[in-house]
Amino acid sequence: MTDATTRIGNVTITALVDTRTKGPCTLLFPGVPAEAWEAHRAHLIDDPPNVPITITSYLVRSSGKTVLVDTGIGAKDRSLARNGRLPEALTEAGVRPDEIDIVLATHMHIDHVGWHTTAVGEAFLPTFPKARHVFHRREWEHWTPTDVAHAPGNEHIVDCVLPLEETAAIELVDGEQALTDELTLLPTPGHTPGHVAVAIASAGEAGVIIGDVCHHPAQMVETGWTPLFDANPLLASGSRAALMQKIEDERLLVAAGHFAHPGFGRLVRVDGRRSWRAL
Numbered sequence: 001m002t003d004a005t006t007r008i009g010n011v012t013i014t015a016l017v018d019t020r021t022k023g024p025c026t027l028l029f030p031g032v033p034a035e036a037w038e039a040h041r042a043h044l045i046d047d048p049p050n051v052p053i054t055i056t057s058y059l060v061r062s063s064g065k066t067v068l069v070d071t072g073i074g075a076k077d078r079s080l081a082r083n084g085r086l087p088e089a090l091t092e093a094g095v096r097p098d099e100i101d102i103v104l105a106t107h108m109h110i111d112h113v114g115w116h117t118t119a120v121g122e123a124f125l126p127t128f129p130k131a132r133h134v135f136h137r138r139e140w141e142h143w144t145p146t147d148v149a150h151a152p153g154n155e156h157i158v159d160c161v162l163p164l165e166e167t168a169a170i171e172l173v174d175g176e177q178a179l180t181d182e183l184t185l186l187p188t189p190g191h192t193p194g195h196v197a198v199a200i201a202s203a204g205e206a207g208v209i210i211g212d213v214c215h216h217p218a219q220m221v222e223t224g225w226t227p228l229f230d231a232n233p234l235l236a237s238g239s240r241a242a243l244m245q246k247i248e249d250e251r252l253l254v255a256a257g258h259f260a261h262p263g264f265g266r267l268v269r270v271d272g273r274r275s276w277r278a279l
């Protein structure tokens, strides 16, 4: 297995796998013909090909703070098969839940806020009791109104997000907010209205945790490829194109939580064409 920890200046990032899933290319990317995937076969599995999807949380240590970026799919007993193991992965990394200072959700889809809470009897309590739970204000305002939170398919908002209002510290942020003096939120809307990436800059090195700006390395090259999950495909493609350009221009180290574990790599040029090079 690839080493699950990397370093950007004085910041360390550890990839913690919550779970893994997969799906047919043509199902997950309905607008992309099967033959167009041939150029990206190295990043597919199975035959006929499936897109592998890892569901990763990143444990980031920066400026004396322990930050958890996304919390996986969780393990609540709902209709979806939710088999996340983030708590075990944290234990294996030697981290207790009460050592997490900040929990940041790149967005509020089910595979990013699943372990924000843990079911205890009938209640859902914060998994990370001492953490400040940071959300982008637009994301919060999109998902938490009663009619949206209680709409079919959004049960995870009721289980994983709303209970925090009574039981945890919540911080809503706007724009390019600093999380620590080395971590800055980067609004990248489209996948969801308030989706954010996390820019990292420390001791002359730089990187970015991209959230769901890309679900597969092919999208780093084909920035117009839209997965089923993008709420606003045009806006998402624009955010993706802009972030990939920034990654290339600034030679950023990338952490991509849905790519093959641990999701660390760089965007390079091979024969003039962009290509994902995993670390």
Ligand SMILES: [Zn+2]
Residues within 6 Å of the ligand: 109, 111, 112, 212, 258
């Ligand atoms: Zn996701």
